[in-house]
Amino acid sequence: MSNSIDQIYDEIILDHCKNPRNNRKIHKPNIICKAVNSFCGDEVNIEIKLSSKKIITLTGSKSLGCAINQASSSMLSEVLYGKSIEEVFNLYNIFNCMMKENTVPKKASEQLGYLKNLKIIKKNPIRIKCCLLPWTALINEIEKI
Amino acid sequence: MLDIKKIRNDFPILSREVNNKPLIYFDNAATSQKPISVINSLTEFYSKYNSNVHRGVHTLSMESTDLFEEARNRVAKFINSKNSESIIWTRNSTEGINLVSNSWGRKNIQPGDEILVTAMEHHSNLVPWQILADINKAKLVILPINNDGTLNLDEIDTFINSKTKIVSAVHMSNSLGTINPIQELCSKAHKVGAKFMLDGAQSVPHIPTDVADIDCDFLVFSGHKMLGPTGIGVLYVKPEILEEMDPFLTGGEMVLEVSYEKAKWNELPMKFEAGTPNIADAIALGEAIVYLENIGMQNIRNHEIELTEYALSKFKSLDKLTLFGPLDPLIRGGILSFHSEDIHPHDIGTFLDHEGIAIRTGHHCTMPLIRSLNIPATSRASFYIYNTKDEIDYFINTLGNAIRYFTDVK
Numbered sequence: 001m002s003n004s005i006d007q008i009y010d011e012i013i014l015d016h017c018k019n020p021r022n023n024r025k026i027h028k029p030n031i032i033c034k035a036v037n038s039f040c041g042d043e044v045n046i047e048i049k050l051s052s053k054k055i056i057t058l059t060g061s062k063s064l065g066c067a068i069n070q071a072s073s074s075m076l077s078e079v080l081y082g083k084s085i086e087e088v089f090n091l092y093n094i095f096n097c098m099m100k101e102n103t104v105p106k107k108a109s110e111q112l113g114y115l116k117n118l119k120i121i122k123k124n125p126i127r128i129k130c131c132l133l134p135w136t137a138l139i140n141e142i143e144k145i
Numbered sequence: 146m147l148d149i150k151k152i153r154n155d156f157p158i159l160s161r162e163v164n165n166k167p168l169i170y171f172d173n174a175a176t177s178q179k180p181i182s183v184i185n186s187l188t189e190f191y192s193k194y195n196s197n198v199h200r201g202v203h204t205l206s207m208e209s210t211d212l213f214e215e216a217r218n219r220v221a222k223f224i225n226s227k228n229s230e231s232i233i234w235t236r237n238s239t240e241g242i243n244l245v246s247n248s249w250g251r252k253n254i255q256p257g258d259e260i261l262v263t264a265m266e267h268h269s270n271l272v273p274w275q276i277l278a279d280i281n282k283a284k285l286v287i288l289p290i291n292n293d294g295t296l297n298l299d300e301i302d303t304f305i306n307s308k309t310k311i312v313s314a315v316h317m318s319n320s321l322g323t324i325n326p327i328q329e330l331c332s333k334a335h336k337v338g339a340k341f342m343l344d345g346a347q348s349v350p351h352i353p354t355d356v357a358d359i360d361c362d363f364l365v366f367s368g369h370k371m372l373g374p375t376g377i378g379v380l381y382v383k384p385e386i387l388e389e390m391d392p393f394l395t396g397g398e399m400v401l402e403v404s405y406e407k408a409k410w411n412e413l414p415m416k417f418e419a420g421t422p423n424i425a426d427a428i429a430l431g432e433a434i435v436y437l438e439n440i441g442m443q444n445i446r447n448h449e450i451e452l453t454e455y456a457l458s459k460f461k462s463l464d465k466l467t468l469f470g471p472l473d474p475l476i477r478g479g480i481l482s483f484h485s486e487d488i489h490p491h492d493i494g495t496f497l498d499h500e501g502i503a504i505r506t507g508h509h510c511t512m513p514l515i516r517s518l519n520i521p522a523t524s525r526a527s528f529y530i531y532n533t534k535d536e537i538d539y540f541i542n543t544l545g546n547a548i549r550y551f552t553d554v555k
């Protein structure tokens with residue numbers, strides 16, 4: 001396989017796209033996040049269960065569309081586990097900053113973990129939207145809480 | 146047989162690389178590349194003749210007017226229009242359709258009348274009619290298609306009936322490649338006294354077009370899809386209809402005499418060309434036509450039938466792909482739209498781009514059609530005079546790699 005394409009779809013992205021994690025609907029979710037991108041038909045459906053202390057204890061992600069949207073949704077559904085709403089906002093800000101601006105302070109970037117792999121999508125700017133779609137769907141919903 | 150090597154040398158962009166690979170340009174249905182003669186024509190105009198047309202008595206203005214009108218004559222000859230007054234410059238096909246729906250349409254469509262378009266229209270031949278139907282309280286009727294992407298003509302005599310006032314149809318579908326039986330639609334329309342409008346955006350660049358033979362009342366096409374520059378297009382209108390049509394845009398250039406109270410329209414076709422026209426691009430479109438005529442439109446069509454036939458046969462080696470549109474290259478242009486259940490078109494597009502191949506992915510401005518196929522989007526490869534079988538081989542091979550890349554499970 002040629003090397004160049006691996007600069008857009010690295011191993012982790014492909015793995016999440018082919019084997020999406022938390023690919024399920026959950027029982028009585030507290031938060032349901034939906035979004036569509038009519039440009040390409042991407043669809044995000046993320047469901048979240050919160051504990052009484054407002055900690056995320058369960059997620060389901062059934063997203064459709066391109067590899068980048070699917071991978072980003074799947075990865076998001078994993079990193080949400082155990083986080084408080086506040087922590088999610090914080091992570092979103094760092095992630096958004098990485099995807100839209102140039103540098104993220106090193107300390108902040110450590111919090112991103114494997115989400116850092118999604119940075120390569122910036123080489124293909126038209127696809128950044130696909131990557132951010134699950135995040136914007138999530139933030140739109142939790143802002144209402 | 147076209148001398149493709151020689152043709153390719155006329156297109157500077159074809160020697161560039163994309164992602165360190167030679168460019169393979171398969172997005173011709175979106176816009177074509179430009180030969181050096183067209184590019185030179187633009188610089189030559191601005192370096193030697195630049196001035197406004199139809200206005201000055203000075204040399205430059207007379208020269209530019211001559212070049213501008215010569216380009217119009219070339220267009221007229223190219224589509225076999227008996228007179229050049231029938232050739233109205235527009236920006237593109239979209240503007241031509243809007244001109245007709247606003248000018249002819251608003252005046253002639255009565256409440257209860259029917260406007261017929263097909264289910265495979267580009268948004269530009271759908272939305273203007275939706276608006277006209279809304280304003281004039283008419284009914285917009287959609288002619289359905291068969292599973293193979295051809296028009297369903299089983300009940301054509303119900304669809305084209307005494308209430309029908311205009312039939313507007315695409316000649317070659319930009320999403321399916323289908324070449325529609327426009328002659329039949331046109332004569333059926335005329336039989337019930339309706340007008341017939343042809344969207345030639347995809348056909349005029351690729352197959353010989355003869356408006357006298359088709360007998361259409363209106364025809365639109367875009368310069369940029371036929372080797373010409375962007376920003377220039379053509380609306381052809383049958384002479385007898387032109388006379389009774391009101392202008393669409395108004396202002397300078399389109400008037401003969403103006404008082405503070407009223408204005409008298411200029412002669413045809415200037416009546417429909419308000420404001421300073423796109424002079425340089427019109428002249429360059431004339432050059433593009435010279436280029437196409439030197440090759441010969443029938444030769445171009447034959448070349449594309451050959452490429453399409455070849456590509457269709459190669460496609461069979463790829464499983465997991467659904468190909469849309471008719472499989473007979475005689476009723477299909479060099480446009481291949483396909484979809485894979487497992488891979489989103491944008492991922493295919495990105496993968497191919499990394500290998501230097503430019504294709505289009507999306508709904509191709511035919512959203513209702515793509516929705517009716519129950520898919521989010523398609524990938525589309527489309528050919529032109531400079532494309533080769535070698536390029537198709539590389540494309541099919543790379544597409545195979547893309548499918549394996551996204552679907553093979555480790």
Ligand SMILES: Cc1ncc(COP(=O)(O)O)c(C=O)c1O
Nearest residue numbers: 237238239267269319346347367
């Ligand atoms: C069939 C068809 N009609 C109309 C158009 C509109 O052309 P333009 O964008 O040049 O106005 C297109 C362009 O994609 C087309 O393919």
